Amino acid sequence: MRQDSHGPIGVFDSGIGGLTVLKALMARLPHERTLYLGDTARVPYGTKSGEVVTRYSLKNAEFLLERGIKLLVVACNTASAAALPALQAALPVPVLGVxxxxxxxxxxxxxxxxxxxxxxxxxxxxxxxxxxxxxxxxxxxxxxxxxxxxxxxxxxxxxxxxxxxxxxxxxxxxxxxxxxxxxxxxxxxxxxxxxxxxxxxxxxxxxxxxAEATAEAVAVLLGEKGLLAPPASQPAGGPEHAFFVTDVPERFVEVGARFLGRPIPSAEQVDLRF
Amino acid sequence: MRQDSHGPIGVFDSGIGGLTVLKALMARLPHERTLYLGDTARVPYGTKSGEVVTRYSLKNAEFLLERGIKLLVVACNTASAAALPALQAALPVPVLGVxxxxxxxxxxxxxxxxxxxxxxxxxxxxxxxxxxxxxxxxxxxxxxxxxxxxxxxxxxxxxxxxxxxxxxxxxxxxxxxxxxxxxxxxxxxxxxxxxxxxxxxxxxxxxxxxAEATAEAVAVLLGEKGLLAPPASQPAGGPEHAFFVTDVPERFVEVGARFLGRPIPSAEQVDLRF
Incomplete structure (x- = not known):
C-alpha cells in the first residue's frame, strides 16, 4: 500500500481512554488529520485474554486501514501489550504502541x-x-x-x-x-x-x-519517513478529526470530552462484528 | 421446534454473575441438565446500550438453541431488561428473565x-x-x-x-x-x-x-408445560452441567466457583463472533 503524507493518523482504543493519547497527538502534531476508533461494544480489554484482545485489535486496525491511514497508533495499553507484533506483521503501515x-x-x-x-x-x-x-x-x-x-x-x-x-x-x-x-x-x-x-x-x-511520549515517537517516525502532513494542505479551520464507535455514541461523546479535554462534536456508530 | 422434557435448560449471562442464578436453579431442580453460556469476550453488558445488548443476547440464545434446550433463562439483569421481548419473539422455546x-x-x-x-x-x-x-x-x-x-x-x-x-x-x-x-x-x-x-x-x-425467585418461576413453568425432566432418565452421578465461554476459560473456572458455590470442573471456549 502506498503511504501518503496526506492520509490521517489512525488511533484505536477499547473505548474512551485512548482519547488521552489522541489529545497528546493533537497537541504535538497540530497539522495532522486523525481517525479515532473506540471499540465501545466490547470494552474493556484489560480483563480479557491476549487471544481475544489480539482478534479485536486486528479488526479495529482493518477498519482504520480501509479509510487510508498512513500510520496506526494503538492507544490502548492492553492492546499494545497483547497485539503489537501481530499488528505490525499484518499491516502495511507503521504501527506504534504506547x-x-x-x-x-x-x-x-x-x-x-x-x-x-x-x-x-x-x-x-x-x-x-x-x-x-x-x-x-x-x-x-x-x-x-x-x-x-x-x-x-x-x-x-x-x-x-x-x-x-x-x-x-x-x-x-x-x-x-x-x-x-x-x-x-x-x-x-x-x-x-x-x-x-x-x-x-x-x-x-x-x-x-x-501519552506524551507516544505523541513524540509518532512525530519522530513521521518525520523520518517523510510522512508529516504538508501544512499547506490544511483547511482554514484546522485538520479534520473523525470519531467512530462500535456502540451508541452518546456516552462516548459525553464522557470522552473529559478525556480529550475539548468537546467531541459527534461520533459515528459503525456496526463492526467480530 | 419440538420441546422435549429430556432437553437441558439453557442459561446465558454476560459472564460469571449468572452462575448465582444457575446455583439456585440446580438447588431447586436437581434433576435438570443445564447448559450455561458466559459471554466473557464481551462482558460487561451493564455499561453497554440496549441495542448492542439485544444483539449479543440473540446470538447467545441461538448458540444454546442449537444445542437443544427446552427453555431459556436470561440470567443477566441487563440482558433481561433490554432483550426479553426480542428473545421471546425470536425463540421457539419459553424464555424467562430475572x-x-x-x-x-x-x-x-x-x-x-x-x-x-x-x-x-x-x-x-x-x-x-x-x-x-x-x-x-x-x-x-x-x-x-x-x-x-x-x-x-x-x-x-x-x-x-x-x-x-x-x-x-x-x-x-x-x-x-x-x-x-x-x-x-x-x-x-x-x-x-x-x-x-x-x-x-x-x-x-x-x-x-x-435468583431464587427465578428458579421458582422456572420450576412452575416447566411443571405447567409438562417439561420437567423425568427423574428415571438421570445418570447415577446426577444430571450433566456444561459450561461454555467466549474468552479463555481459566478465569471463569476459577472466579466462577465463588459464584456457583461449587467447583466448575471445566468450561469450553467457543468462538462466537458477533
Whole structure:
C-alpha cells in the first residue's frame, strides 16, 4: 500500500481512554488529520485474554486501514501489550504502541531506585512493560501491579475523595515501601487518577504518562519517513478529526470530552462484528 | 421446534454473575441438565446500550438453541431488561428473565414503604424493574439507582472492608432516608456484596435476590408445560452441567466457583463472533 503524507493518523482504543493519547497527538502534531476508533461494544480489554484482545485489535486496525491511514497508533495499553507484533506483521503501515515510549521515558527518569508499572490485569500479565524496560536497561528493577478498579473509578468520574484514595492505598502502598522512584501509569485511564496516585506514592516518585511520549515517537517516525502532513494542505479551520464507535455514541461523546479535554462534536456508530 | 422434557435448560449471562442464578436453579431442580453460556469476550453488558445488548443476547440464545434446550433463562439483569421481548419473539422455546420474578418477590415483601432497585446503568436506564413493579402494583413507590462500581468490586473479591462499605454508602445512603423497606439486588453480582449493602441500608430493609425467585418461576413453568425432566432418565452421578465461554476459560473456572458455590470442573471456549 502506498503511504501518503496526506492520509490521517489512525488511533484505536477499547473505548474512551485512548482519547488521552489522541489529545497528546493533537497537541504535538497540530497539522495532522486523525481517525479515532473506540471499540465501545466490547470494552474493556484489560480483563480479557491476549487471544481475544489480539482478534479485536486486528479488526479495529482493518477498519482504520480501509479509510487510508498512513500510520496506526494503538492507544490502548492492553492492546499494545497483547497485539503489537501481530499488528505490525499484518499491516502495511507503521504501527506504534504506547508501551515502548512509556518504558523509554521511565528509564530516562529513574534515578536507580527501580521502576513501578501499574496497569490492567491483561497488561501486567503480558509482561510487556517489564520486557520493554529490561530491553532498555537489563539491570533495572521492575515491580508491576494490576489495579483493576482504577478503570471503573475513572469512568465513573470518582477521581478524588475517600474511595479512590483508599483503593489507591490498597494497590500502591507496596511501591512506597519498595523504594520505586518512577511509576508508569500503564493504562490510559490512570492519568485521571493522578492526584490520588501521587498522594499515595509521595512526591519523590515520578509519574510517567505514556501519552506524551507516544505523541513524540509518532512525530519522530513521521518525520523520518517523510510522512508529516504538508501544512499547506490544511483547511482554514484546522485538520479534520473523525470519531467512530462500535456502540451508541452518546456516552462516548459525553464522557470522552473529559478525556480529550475539548468537546467531541459527534461520533459515528459503525456496526463492526467480530 | 419440538420441546422435549429430556432437553437441558439453557442459561446465558454476560459472564460469571449468572452462575448465582444457575446455583439456585440446580438447588431447586436437581434433576435438570443445564447448559450455561458466559459471554466473557464481551462482558460487561451493564455499561453497554440496549441495542448492542439485544444483539449479543440473540446470538447467545441461538448458540444454546442449537444445542437443544427446552427453555431459556436470561440470567443477566441487563440482558433481561433490554432483550426479553426480542428473545421471546425470536425463540421457539419459553424464555424467562430475572426481572419479573424479582419484582414479584419485592411486591410480596414490601410493607408499603416503597421498593428500591439497584442495578447496572443499563438495567436502571431501561426502566424494566420500574415497569414490572408498577404492573404488579400501580401505587408502589419505586426508587432506582445505578451502582456501576459494585460489579468490579465483586469480581475483584473486594466484598468486605472499608472500600466496598464506602462505595455502598455513597450509592445507598438515599434509600435509608427515603423510607424504602425492600431493596431489589438487580444485578447477579450484588448478592456477593450483601453484607455491606445490609450494613448501609439497615436491618429494617429486606434484600431481594432474584435468583431464587427465578428458579421458582422456572420450576412452575416447566411443571405447567409438562417439561420437567423425568427423574428415571438421570445418570447415577446426577444430571450433566456444561459450561461454555467466549474468552479463555481459566478465569471463569476459577472466579466462577465463588459464584456457583461449587467447583466448575471445566468450561469450553467457543468462538462466537458477533
Amino acid at each position: 508501551i515502548e515510549p512509556g518504558a523509554r521515558t521511565a528509564l530516562q527518569r529513574t534515578r536507580g531506585g527501580g521502576v513501578g508499572v501499574i496497569g490492567t490485569p491483561g497488561t501486567v500479565r503480558s509482561g510487556a512493560y517489564q520486557r520493554a524496560l529490561e530491553a532498555g536497561d537489563p539491570k533495572v528493577a521492575v515491580k508491576a501491579m494490576a489495579c483493576p478498579l482504577f478503570v471503573p473509578l475513572a469512568e465513573e468520574g470518582w477521581t478524588t475523595g475517600d474511595v479512590p484514595l483508599l483503593v489507591a492505598r490498597e494497590y500502591l502502598a507496596g511501591f512506597a515501601r519498595d523504594g520505586v522512584d518512577t511509576l508508569v501509569l500503564g493504562c490510559t485511564h490512570y492519568p485521571l487518577l493522578k492526584g490520588v496516585i501521587a498522594e499515595v506514592v509521595g512526591p519523590h516518585v515520578s509519574l510517567v504518562d505514556s | 426481572i419479573e420474578p424479582g419484582a414479584r418477590t419485592a411486591l410480596q415483601r414490601t410493607r408499603g414503604g416503597g421498593v428500591g432497585v439497584i442495578g447496572t446503568p443499563g438495567t436502571v436506564r431501561s426502566g424494566a424493574y420500574q415497569r414490572a413493579l408498577e404492573a404488579g402494583d400501580p401505587k408502589v413507590a419505586v426508587k432506582a439507582m445505578a451502582c456501576p462500581l459494585f460489579v468490579p468490586l465483586a469480581e475483584e473479591g473486594w466484598t468486605t472492608g472499608d472500600v466496598p462499605l464506602l462505595v455502598a454508602r455513597e450509592y445507598l445512603a438515599g434509600f435509608a432516608r427515603d423510607g424504602v423497606d425492600t431493596l431489589v439486588l438487580g444485578c447477579t453480582h450484588y448478592p456477593l456484596l450483601k453484607g455491606v449493602i445490609a450494613e448501609v441500608v439497615g436491618p429494617h430493609v429486606s434484600l431481594v435476590d432474584s
